[in-house]
Amino acid sequence: MQYLKQLFTIWKQYIVTSLVRSMEFRFNFIAEMSVWLVWFGTTFLIANIFFLHTNVIAGWEKNDIYILISTATLIIQLFESLFFEGIHQLTFFVTEGKMDIVFTKPIHPIFQLLFSRFEVVPFIQLFFSLILLVLFLVRSENTIHPISVILYVFLCLLAIIIQIGIYLALQSLAFWFTRIENIRYLFYSMQEFNRTPTAVFHRFEILLFTIVPAAYIGNVQTLVLFGKGTMQHIMGAIIVAIVALICGISLFTIGARRYTSASS
Amino acid sequence: MHESMKESLAGILIRTGIQYDFIYPFRSLIWTLNSVVYIVVFPFIWLTVYNDQEVLFGYSREGIITYFVLLLMVEYLVMSFIDEEMNYDIREGKISNILLKPVNITQWYFYDQFGFRIMRIVLFALLYIVLTTFFHLPFFVPTHWYTIPFVLVSIIFGNLLAFQYKMILGCISFWIEEAYAIRLIVTMFTTILTGFIAPLVFLPLMVQHISVFLPFQYMLYFPLAIYLETLSIPTIIGGLSIACIWLILLWYIRSLVLQKSIRHYNAIGG
Numbered sequence: 001m002q003y004l005k006q007l008f009t010i011w012k013q014y015i016v017t018s019l020v021r022s023m024e025f026r027f028n029f030i031a032e033m034s035v036w037l038v039w040f041g042t043t044f045l046i047a048n049i050f051f052l053h054t055n056v057i058a059g060w061e062k063n064d065i066y067i068l069i070s071t072a073t074l075i076i077q078l079f080e081s082l083f084f085e086g087i088h089q090l091t092f093f094v095t096e097g098k099m100d101i102v103f104t105k106p107i108h109p110i111f112q113l114l115f116s117r118f119e120v121v122p123f124i125q126l127f128f129s130l131i132l133l134v135l136f137l138v139r140s141e142n143t144i145h146p147i148s149v150i151l152y153v154f155l156c157l158l159a160i161i162i163q164i165g166i167y168l169a170l171q172s173l174a175f176w177f178t179r180i181e182n183i184r185y186l187f188y189s190m191q192e193f194n195r196t197p198t199a200v201f202h203r204f205e206i207l208l209f210t211i212v213p214a215a216y217i218g219n220v221q222t223l224v225l226f227g228k229g230t231m232q233h234i235m236g237a238i239i240v241a242i243v244a245l246i247c248g249i250s251l252f253t254i255g256a257r258r259y260t261s262a263s264s
Numbered sequence: 265m266h267e268s269m270k271e272s273l274a275g276i277l278i279r280t281g282i283q284y285d286f287i288y289p290f291r292s293l294i295w296t297l298n299s300v301v302y303i304v305v306f307p308f309i310w311l312t313v314y315n316d317q318e319v320l321f322g323y324s325r326e327g328i329i330t331y332f333v334l335l336l337m338v339e340y341l342v343m344s345f346i347d348e349e350m351n352y353d354i355r356e357g358k359i360s361n362i363l364l365k366p367v368n369i370t371q372w373y374f375y376d377q378f379g380f381r382i383m384r385i386v387l388f389a390l391l392y393i394v395l396t397t398f399f400h401l402p403f404f405v406p407t408h409w410y411t412i413p414f415v416l417v418s419i420i421f422g423n424l425l426a427f428q429y430k431m432i433l434g435c436i437s438f439w440i441e442e443a444y445a446i447r448l449i450v451t452m453f454t455t456i457l458t459g460f461i462a463p464l465v466f467l468p469l470m471v472q473h474i475s476v477f478l479p480f481q482y483m484l485y486f487p488l489a490i491y492l493e494t495l496s497i498p499t500i501i502g503g504l505s506i507a508c509i510w511l512i513l514l515w516y517i518r519s520l521v522l523q524k525s526i527r528h529y530n531a532i533g534g
Contacts, residue, residue: 031445038449054313177290189302196305200312
């Protein structure tokens with residue numbers, strides 16, 4: 001209990017430091033917000049282009065797709081504000097031989113990577129997504145049950161764990177391959193799957209529930225909210241979250257043994 | 265004269281680009297996968313939109329799959345990331361190093377991108393062969409003799425247009441330190457107009473009419489539409505003429521902007 005309390009205090013300090021750093025670069029804040037708002041708008045614009053030619057895409061109506069986009073964005077922003085930048089430091093630390101800073105501290109290296117960077121901009125963006133989600137839900141013809149909302153929140157938390165596991169595993173590849181900081185862009189591109197109904201992929205749909213588990217970052221949550229989720233979806237999300245986390249931690253642990261410092 | 269001194273600037277830059285990709289092969293593979301993953305969603309959605317229809321706006325199911333497969337190939341041949349590279353070089357002060365060299369800065373950035381283009385095309389071709397073997401992707405083959413020559417000419421035009429446009433965007437970094445926001449916002453809008461999301465005939469009529477008179481569709485959509493034989497010969501010739509006018513215009517704007525930007529940089533940087 002004492003140890004957990006200590007970790008919480010450290011995390012609070014990390015947040016304060018991150019906030020101070022963000023305030024120093026106010027222009028960055030405006031720039032990042034503007035880019036994100038345009039990007040978010042473009043996402044809906046693209047969805048609209050598809051709906052110029054049809055009323056339903058794989059059983060999803062326009063408003064359903066908007067809810068899917070908002071849900072996926074909400075989950076991504078939550079992950080990006082709390083964990084993304086912290087984990088992303090791994091490739092830089094490994095490439096530049098600076099992991100010593102992490103290994104020599106008396107806190108678990110994964111804890112440091114996960115919690116050391118809190119990003120303000122995605123945290124604010126998260127509220128934009130939330131407001132839009134509520135607006136689209138009000139317009140929706142689907143009845144939302146309170147149990148569905150609880151399950152929705154639970155599945156969103158599982159989606160965060162899935163993303164932590166996957167991104168930690170991807171970043172840990174830096175222990176084997178040099179100069180792979182561009183892996184963040186691959187992670188961004190993969191998010192296209194999160195915002196797309198998995199049913200459009202027909203026979204390849206199964207891949208999104210297994211190898212590239214994008215279905216659990218948007219699709220499953222939205223289906224559960226509409227009361228269309230199954231026990232298989234929930235169990236699947238739990239299993240994938242556990243597997244992703246194990247993969248991430250294992251790859252990091254094995255990779256860390258290969259690490260050589262710049263000063264050695 | 266030493267053998268290496270005889271090699272042209274183009275040769276040196278292309279060779280260096282290829283060597284860089286060989287040193288970090290996993291990095292190159294990630295870039296290739298990144299493009300494929302980003303684009304793979306669109307043909308699947310469009311095929312769902314087709315539903316029972318065989319043809320939509322002149323594009324068969326086979327045609328739309330070919331469109332997105334070739335889109336990546338044409339993108340590698342045409343588009344470049346000079347704006348990002350210039351932004352990095354200016355921010356890190358590396359641009360001074362280039363400006364001090366006895367070479368033309370435009371030529372430097374033009375040839376600098378060829379190495380990565382070659383490597384990406386090779387990697388993508390390998391990836392495509394693997395995917396076709398496993399998933400039997402249909403592929404449209406043109407039937408008219410004039411299609412391929414027109415495609416090649418339009419790709420050359422597209423490449424030169426994209427280069428001028430990206431270099432103008434890159435010049436913003438000479439004036440504003442953090443120009444990435446402006447560049448990204450402009451790129452997001454132009455992405456739709458180049459035909460990246462869908463063939464332009466799928467977009468609202470108003471967008472189609474406007475885009476005819478803008479340079480963006482001649483970078484990606486136009487070569488692909490020619491390949492898929494959805495355009496008549498007069499339309500192709502008309503399109504190439506507009507692209508030619510845009511090329512002259514952008515060439516002139518780029519020279520002017522670059523000249524003023526370098527002068528501004530010298531004044532600030534000393």
